[in-house]
Amino acid sequence: EHQAGILLECASKYPIPKGVKISYGTAGFRADASILSSTVFRVGILAALRSLKTKSVIGLMITASHNQISDNGVKIADPSGGMLTQEWEPFADLLANAPDPQNLVKLISEFAKKENISFTGVYSAEVLLGRDTRPSGESLLEAARQGITSVVGALATGMGILTTPQLHWMVRYRNKGKSSLESDYFKQISNSFRCLMDYIPREMIASEMDELIVDGANGVGGEKLEVVKKTLSGLVIQVRNSGKEGEGVLNQGVGADFVQKEKIVPSGFGQIDVGKRCASLDGDADRLVYFHVLLGSNNKIELVDGDKILSLFALYIKQQLIILNKEDGHHVHLGIVQTAYANGASTDYLKKMGLEVVLTPTGVKYLHEKAYEYDIGIYFEANGHGTILFSASFLSWLETRNKELASTSEGSEQQLSVKRLLAVSELINQAVGDALSGVLLVEVILRHTGWSIQRWSELYQDLPSRQLKVKVVDRTAVITTNAETEVVKPAGLQAAINCEVAKYTMGRSFIRPSGTEDVIRVYAEASTQEEADHLAKSVAQHVD
Ligand code: NG1
Ligand code: ZN
Numbered sequence: 001e002h003q004a005g006i007l008l009e010c011a012s013k014y015p016i017p018k019g020v021k022i023s024y025g026t027a028g029f030r031a032d033a034s035i036l037s038s039t040v041f042r043v044g045i046l047a048a049l050r051s052l053k054t055k056s057v058i059g060l061m062i063t064a065s066h067n068q069i070s071d072n073g074v075k076i077a078d079p080s081g082g083m084l085t086q087e088w089e090p091f092a093d094l095l096a097n098a099p100d101p102q103n104l105v106k107l108i109s110e111f112a113k114k115e116n117i118s119f120t121g122v123y124s125a126e127v128l129l130g131r132d133t134r135p136s137g138e139s140l141l142e143a144a145r146q147g148i149t150s151v152v153g154a155l156a157t158g159m160g161i162l163t164t165p166q167l168h169w170m171v172r173y174r175n176k177g178k179s180s181l182e183s184d185y186f187k188q189i190s191n192s193f194r195c196l197m198d199y200i201p202r203e204m205i206a207s208e209m210d211e212l213i214v215d216g217a218n219g220v221g222g223e224k225l226e227v228v229k230k231t232l233s234g235l236v237i238q239v240r241n242s243g244k245e246g247e248g249v250l251n252q253g254v255g256a257d258f259v260q261k262e263k264i265v266p267s268g269f270g271q272i273d274v275g276k277r278c279a280s281l282d283g284d285a286d287r288l289v290y291f292h293v294l295l296g297s298n299n300k301i302e303l304v305d306g307d308k309i310l311s312l313f314a315l316y317i318k319q320q321l322i323i324l325n326k327e328d329g330h331h332v333h334l335g336i337v338q339t340a341y342a343n344g345a346s347t348d349y350l351k352k353m354g355l356e357v358v359l360t361p362t363g364v365k366y367l368h369e370k371a372y373e374y375d376i377g378i379y380f381e382a383n384g385h386g387t388i389l390f391s392a393s394f395l396s397w398l399e400t401r402n403k404e405l406a407s408t409s410e411g412s413e414q415q416l417s418v419k420r421l422l423a424v425s426e427l428i429n430q431a432v433g434d435a436l437s438g439v440l441l442v443e444v445i446l447r448h449t450g451w452s453i454q455r456w457s458e459l460y461q462d463l464p465s466r467q468l469k470v471k472v473v474d475r476t477a478v479i480t481t482n483a484e485t486e487v488v489k490p491a492g493l494q495a496a497i498n499c500e501v502a503k504y505t506m507g508r509s510f511i512r513p514s515g516t517e518d519v520i521r522v523y524a525e526a527s528t529q530e531e532a533d534h535l536a537k538s539v540a541q542h543v544d
Pocket of ligand 1: 363
């Protein structure tokens with residue numbers, strides 16, 4: 001009752017704005033920053049409860065990723081460093097929308113009872129806090145802190161301005177009982193990068209590679225990359241749109257989302273960069289795409305998207321496994337996870353390479369969960385969010401093998417492969433997709449293969465595609481199945497889509513309700529851009 005009193009008092013300082021209903025979507029709560037403080041305060045409470053429940057450290061990140069600078073958002077990292085468990089999402093919605101403090105306290109006490117959460121003990125809960133560079137982040141972080149500390153015994157630990165993946169990484173390592181400061185993160189990625197560089201075949205080392213130019217979206221990723229690059233040898237990175245004063249506005253005409261959707265150069269890039277290897281991060285550095293600028297006056301680029309980053313990673317991992325399988329006869333289960341938005345040419349290519357490919361619905365939580373089923377699971381969304389997961393049992397097999405080989409066949413091809421896989425598991429962020437570790441892995445693999453960005457891009461040719469969105473009154477009226485590739489409801493709609501698709505060579509199209517906006521998304525692919533545009537448009541007409 002002491003607890004209820006404190007909650008009531010604190011909550012009355014954060015009244016909810018009238019007439020706003022908000023929901024914990026694929027990426028947490030997101031909205032215009034001016035209406036978010038009550039939501040963030042309440043998510044602070046939720047994070048503390050989650051920490052009490054799991055008896056682990058929880059993360060709370062203030063960011064709106066690639067959205068415009070005036071937006072902000074909040075999401076929670078679970079003990080593993082992954083997304084908040086889906087089971088708690090409905091409770092998050094209830095909390096955020098509770099009309100007044102009395103209601104809020106009632107909800108909390110009912111939920112605590114149901115989940116067997118008791119409010120005792122000093123420092124029985126801890127939440128790590130992070131935020132991106134948005135100006136609204138400072139006061140929202142304070143709201144989160146107030147929410148956390150209104151739960152008796154809960155500790156709020158500010159980790160400063162971070163990329164989203166850094167915060168997830170910290171939560172993961174803290175819960176493993178390891179040191180998890182930002183400096184530990186930097187050390188781990190630069191050490192494992194150095195190892196991977198050392199394991200490059202000798203004949204490749206001679207080939208010098210030109211510098212990489214990175215668009216930092218004027219956000220936190222650019223700032224952190226400036227730190228990382230100083231610790232690297234053998235790789236020169238030039239950061240533009242790094243978030244320094246006067247360079248430009250966060251996500252405005254820059255960043256991975258802009259580059260992937262518009263297929264033109266971000267601000268700060270142009271014809272002087274023709275042919276050079278360029279990359280683009282999003283506003284909180286959990287997405288990464290590559291590109292090179294095409295010759296011509298219209299600033300067009302050749303995009304190397306998440307699907308191609310996935311393909312590059314898959315080829316490299318597979319190459320290591322072939323070396324291992326050959327000598328050990330040990331079968332390692334490698335799985336590739338994509339969504340229906342993956343370019344059809346990428347899926348065909350991966351299958352042709354003999355890889356096992358599965359589709360899941362859109363949303364990192366689905367991809368991550370699926371990838372987790374394999375010894376090694378690689379997942380990516382076309383928009384550039386993805387990572388590689390190693391199962392605990394496979395990692396311990398690798399460790400054992402590494403020791404055995406050190407005494408029996410030091411310096412063998414097989415030992416090198418084991419070491420490479422171990423280093424990849426250290427470099428890549430296994431909590432969530434991470435543009436900083438992603439960029440380092442791409443760079444190592446390009447050196448390993450001796451490929452230019454053009455050669456990489458030629459692995460396969462993307463099918464022309466088009467995405468449209470249709471505003472609807474009720475997006476929940478559309479229900480899909482089969483990883484969102486087929487409409488179940490309304491009846492007859494799928495037949496109509498099939499009918500349109502049949503008119504095109506290489507045609508493919510699907511629709512689904514967005515998880516972040518009040519729209520139905522339409523996707524279409526065909527053998528030419530005109531046909532893809534046309535197919536998308538005619539399918540959209542059936543949705544209206
Ligand atoms: P929705 O609005 O559900 O399509 C979008 C992206 C997802 C993911 C989430 C979270 C597309 C087509 N959809 O989801 O991939 O990134 O936002 O940010 O890119
Ligand atoms: Zn992001």
